[in-house]
Amino acid sequence: STQVQLVSRPKGWPTPEDFRTVQVELPELGAGEVRVRNEFVSVDPYMRGRMSDAKSYVAPYALGETMTGGAVGRVTESTAEALPVGTLVLHGLGWRDVAQGPADQFRQVAEIPGAPSSVHLGILGMIGLTAYVGLTEIAHLQAGETVFVSGAAGAVGTAVGQIARLLGAGRVVGSAGSAEKVDLLTSRYGYDAAVNYKDAPIREQLPAIVPDGVDVFFDNVGGDHLEAAIDVFNTNGRAALCGAISGYNDVERPAGPNNLWHLVSKKLTLRGFIVGDHAHVAAEFGEKMAGWFAEGKVVFDETVVDGIENSVEAFLTMMRGGNTGKMVVRV
Ligand code: NDP
DSSP, X not given: OEEEEEOSOOSSSOOGGGEEEEEOOOOOOOTTEEEEEEEEEEOOTHHHHHHSOSOOSSOXXXXXXXXOBOEEXXXXXXXXXXXXXXXXXXXXXXXXXXXXXXXXXXXXXXXXXXXXXXXXXXXXXXXXXXXXXXXXXXXXXXXXXXXXXXXXXXXXXXXXXXXXHHTTOSEEEEEESSHHHHHHHHHTSOOSXXXXXTTSOHHHHHHHHOTTOEEEEXXXXXXXXXXXXXXXXXXXXXXXXXXXXXXXXXXXXXXXXXXXHHHHHTTOEEEEOOGGXXXXXXXXXXXXXXXXXHTTOOOOOEEEEEOGGGHHHHHHXXXXXXXXXXXXXXX
């Protein structure tokens, strides 16, 4: 099996030298085990946090061990009755072309007609659930409200815009880092208006696209974007704080929003969340999203990098904004 391992903890931006690609000899299957040929492997922003040893909600990656994370593949050998050869499975064993282990580490997922199996790493999986939980359980989106999404053209962001629409949001606006992405937000992902945060500070650009203010902010970016949202929030506005990718590679502590007084004056609620704590919503979400998907009410795009040995490059490209929709590695 070809596997990619973390060998040193990056300071600032990770480099290829922080990783190595190794060949691992796999043992014969034991009782109740499966061997899985991965089709797609996920690269996600949270992995940057796990490369550091700072205390967090999830343990750091161990040095010299294969990078774990979401992956989807097909069973090619099995001694487990529940997962016969050919079964499509989702698992967390990460950056390797072949995964193997006890059947309970693998979960069967549905074959979705017309969609690649990577849809289970994206809008039908953890990414879609994150968008749904943030809008419903965290921000309590109400019909007719205005929603602002940062990081809007990424995996979570493209899901948030479309789900907000389907849940009856009034106006949905977003920000992203290129003119192409801004075009796609309005032409493809259900956004009413969008801005490129690289054209001018987001704080200067946002007011023009939310003339009636913002009720719900779904934040993937943090920093300047959170500050801009606080400026334009309506009274009783709610923020679902999903991520703060603008600071993930910072060595210095980033500048904080300087307008927190408005948490008081506008009676705002800012609430962070981790999707893993909301597994109880997965069934409800899965049913709704499968329906929307089958009816053609949501689109799912991804940026694909080929070859497990290119996982690091895929990860770094995603962190730099080289993806639209979900970034995945095709094995
Ligand atoms: P994306 O597909 O959105 O990829 C990351 C994107 O971040 C890039 O494409 C880039 O787009 C943008 N970006 C990078 N640097 C900056 C910056 N300095 N300022 C603004 N945007 C930047 O990744 P995901 O959809 O997987 O994740 C989005 C966010 O959600 C992340 O913050 C992640 O940590 C978080 N997350 C949180 C979860 C939770 O449970 N709380 C679960 C899943 C994700 P651009 O070209 O627009 O700059």
